[in-house]
Amino acid sequence: MSKTIMEHSEASEVFNRDEPYVDWHDETLWFVRQKRDKSSKLLPEWEELRETASQIKNYVLSELDELLVQFEQKAKENGVHVHWAANAAEHNEIVLNLLKQHGITAMVKSKSMLTEECHMNEFLSKNGIDVIDTDLGERIVQLRKEPPSHIVLPAIHLKKKDIGDLFHEHLGTEAGATDPQYLAEAARQHLRDKFMTRRAALTGVNFAVADTGAFVVATNEGNADMGAHLADIHIASMGFEKIIPKQEHLGVFLRLLARSATGQPVTAYNSHFKKPREGQEMHIIIVDNGRTTQLGRADFRNSLKCIRCGACMNTCPVYRRSGGHSYHNAVAGPIGSILAPNLDMTKYADLPFASTLCGSCSNVCPVKIDIHDQLYKWRQVLAKGGHVPQTKGIGIRAMSMVLSQPRFYQWSGRLGRSVMRTVPFMVNNSLNPWYKQRDMPEPPKESFRDWYVRNRKE
Amino acid sequence: MQTREEMLRKIRLNKPERTSLPANIRFDSQYEDTESKFVETLTAIYTEVVIVKNWEELAVKAGELYEGVVNKATTIPELNNWADFSLNVADPHELEMIEILILKAEFGVAENGAVWISDNYLPHRVLPFITQNLALAIPRSAIVNNMHDAYERLTDTTGWGCFIAGPSKTADIEQSLVVGAHGARSMVIFLVEEA
Ligand code: SF4
Numbered sequence: 001m002s003k004t005i006m007e008h009s010e011a012s013e014v015f016n017r018d019e020p021y022v023d024w025h026d027e028t029l030w031f032v033r034q035k036r037d038k039s040s041k042l043l044p045e046w047e048e049l050r051e052t053a054s055q056i057k058n059y060v061l062s063e064l065d066e067l068l069v070q071f072e073q074k075a076k077e078n079g080v081h082v083h084w085a086a087n088a089a090e091h092n093e094i095v096l097n098l099l100k101q102h103g104i105t106a107m108v109k110s111k112s113m114l115t116e117e118c119h120m121n122e123f124l125s126k127n128g129i130d131v132i133d134t135d136l137g138e139r140i141v142q143l144r145k146e147p148p149s150h151i152v153l154p155a156i157h158l159k160k161k162d163i164g165d166l167f168h169e170h171l172g173t174e175a176g177a178t179d180p181q182y183l184a185e186a187a188r189q190h191l192r193d194k195f196m197t198r199r200a201a202l203t204g205v206n207f208a209v210a211d212t213g214a215f216v217v218a219t220n221e222g223n224a225d226m227g228a229h230l231a232d233i234h235i236a237s238m239g240f241e242k243i244i245p246k247q248e249h250l251g252v253f254l255r256l257l258a259r260s261a262t263g264q265p266v267t268a269y270n271s272h273f274k275k276p277r278e279g280q281e282m283h284i285i286i287v288d289n290g291r292t293t294q295l296g297r298a299d300f301r302n303s304l305k306c307i308r309c310g311a312c313m314n315t316c317p318v319y320r321r322s323g324g325h326s327y328h329n330a331v332a333g334p335i336g337s338i339l340a341p342n343l344d345m346t347k348y349a350d351l352p353f354a355s356t357l358c359g360s361c362s363n364v365c366p367v368k369i370d371i372h373d374q375l376y377k378w379r380q381v382l383a384k385g386g387h388v389p390q391t392k393g394i395g396i397r398a399m400s401m402v403l404s405q406p407r408f409y410q411w412s413g414r415l416g417r418s419v420m421r422t423v424p425f426m427v428n429n430s431l432n433p434w435y436k437q438r439d440m441p442e443p444p445k446e447s448f449r450d451w452y453v454r455n456r457k458e
Numbered sequence: 459m460q461t462r463e464e465m466l467r468k469i470r471l472n473k474p475e476r477t478s479l480p481a482n483i484r485f486d487s488q489y490e491d492t493e494s495k496f497v498e499t500l501t502a503i504y505t506e507v508v509i510v511k512n513w514e515e516l517a518v519k520a521g522e523l524y525e526g527v528v529n530k531a532t533t534i535p536e537l538n539n540w541a542d543f544s545l546n547v548a549d550p551h552e553l554e555m556i557e558i559l560i561l562k563a564e565f566g567v568a569e570n571g572a573v574w575i576s577d578n579y580l581p582h583r584v585l586p587f588i589t590q591n592l593a594l595a596i597p598r599s600a601i602v603n604n605m606h607d608a609y610e611r612l613t614d615t616t617g618w619g620c621f622i623a624g625p626s627k628t629a630d631i632e633q634s635l636v637v638g639a640h641g642a643r644s645m646v647i648f649l650v651e652e653a
Contacts, residue, residue, distance in 0.1 A: 028633055045485040055480040062476045065469045078617070084462040136639060137630035153630065160632045180634035188640060195640070196551055222587045222626040222641025229584035230550060240465070245479065247612070251605040252483055254621075255569075265499060265570035266605075266623050269587075269641065272576075275617030277583055288465050296472030 035263025074213025112204030149324025576619030
């Protein structure tokens with residue numbers, strides 16, 4: 001068995017060595033998931049909103065070329081420069097050339113998973129450009145020289161002591177200080193200095209609006225705006241699936257995004273960039289990097305509907321108990337496990353197996369991506385393509401570490417039963433090694449443990 | 459150019475059958491009272507709401523709320539006597555000194571506490587972010603129920619605009635909420651009756 005295939009399970013094994021830590025990670029993410037539940041229940045139209053968002057995104061996939069051309073035309077009319085990049089290398093070259101043209105060697109960056117996907121920071125730093133990540137969580141992981149472990153909560157795997165030690169070393173905070181208020185203040189002042197001195201800013205794009213040529217960037221910290229409005233040149237990088245047809249569609253997506261991500265009714269800053277300010281240059285880079293290929297895979301193209309809310313990670317029992325880094329891909333969790341094999345089937349063959357197929361991800365996804373079905377389908381594709389030489393073994397071993405934790409059984413048992421009662425076909429398949437190895441019994445309505453706990457209370 | 463054509467060609471080749479946009483993309487929110495919902499939402503996101511009769515009363519309230527503060531700036535002519543920091547700067551970096559800023563904005567959204575502000579209201583885009591503390595003033599009558607209503611109302615054709623909901627915040631350190639990440643450390647919304 002090749003080494004790459006074992007990566008998720010190996011990484012999970014390391015992650016699971018410290019049981020109190022894993023419990024803490026698990027509970028922290030579950031808490032975010034519960035905030036999402038509470039927030040979504042306040043909207044009676046929640047399910048209709050999800051359906052509407054899903055339909056808009058279906059339309060987007062079916063009209064992508066026309067929408068992109070329309071967006072490009074409008075953006076140009078607005079005085080914005082539009083670039084197209086076929087892959088990560090082209091994207092990174094475009095950024096580097098723009099900076100070189102302006103004689104810029106230092107840049108601030110707000111959250112952009114696309115630049116993580118393109119490994120842009122590494123490339124730029126090799127070429128003499130200093131990139132500072134300005135989102136607090138991203139700055140933390142950047143100082144630790146590691147990638148974000150979550151697309152919305154980049155430093156969710158760290159405890160405040162880790163951050164205190166890190167800031168003591170890099171920002172000169174007091175040794176042993178762990179007060180979040182104090183640490184965040186230190187970061188604020190450290191990063192203010194960067195904002196005041198950098199002439200270039202790069203931001204991600206949450207939504208690009210075809211009928212106005214505007215793009216929307218959502219943050220809670222205000223870092224995208226601080227960077228962009230002070231810089232001489234603003235570069236915005238977007239995967240081409242970020243396009244939506246009309247401005248009014250933002251109403252649907254902005255209602256769903258923050259509620260799904262953190263349970264907030266909306267992010268603190270939802271900035272609509274249309275034209276550069278006077279004297280400023282604004283550039284948009286539209287990136288493919290495997291997306292056209294994914295678009296051609298009928299079973300997996302729906303993954304391009306993703307609005308990167310992170311809800312599928314927060315709810316995933318495997319993500320919660322294995323951590324984002326175990327997925328060894330820019331985007332972790334259930335959605336990352338669908339996106340990654342598209343880029344490299346050998347390298348990421350393990351990821352679709354890092355799932356119990358419980359379906360919780362699909363249930364929370366605000367654009368109704370059939371995440372767990374796609375994970376199941378990837379297993380078949382990977383097995384047929386010879387990327388998974390020992391199907392059973394991999395599935396079992398990939399999962400065994402995570403599943404061997406007693407607390408995991410409490411969760412997965414409860415999830416598993418409801419899944420089996422509602423959608424038995426999903427669990428009962430030959431590629432679910434979980435199923436193959438055990439005779440799946442008729443699921444009891446109540447596990448012994450639940451019964452025991454209930455009776456002890458009574 | 460070659461990349462562009464190639465990307466578009468692949469998209470055309472690989473995209474699914476055309477589907478149509480949903481007929482209905484807006485939903486109504488039923489609140490007993492839009493303003494109380496707005497106030498309730500803002501309170502939950504660490505924002506104080508102050509109702510004033512007119513700009514003169516706003517000036518008085520601002521004097522009380524930010525007593526003793528220096529480097530106060532505003533875009534509201536009626537508050538010129540209150541302010542001691544001019545926004546008439548060529549380089550936006552000079553705005554870093556601002557301690558409190560009171561800005562006129564367009565309208566608010568009850569469901570999430572967001573307020574729309576844009577180039578129409580700003581001599582410098584960075585203003586609402588660079589100030590240490592922020593207050594936005596909107597007409598008391600300018601509150602809509604939800605984001606669908608907001609986009610219906612939004613006829614703004616300026617180059618940049620933003621829905622701002624509460625002060626800047628982060629929970630990146632062990633999920634503990636800290637107010638005042640990079641942007642404003644505090645936020646007040648003034649509802650002006652005779653605006
Ligand atoms: S797949 Fe769905 S739930 Fe997961 S990040 Fe994307 S939009 Fe959110």
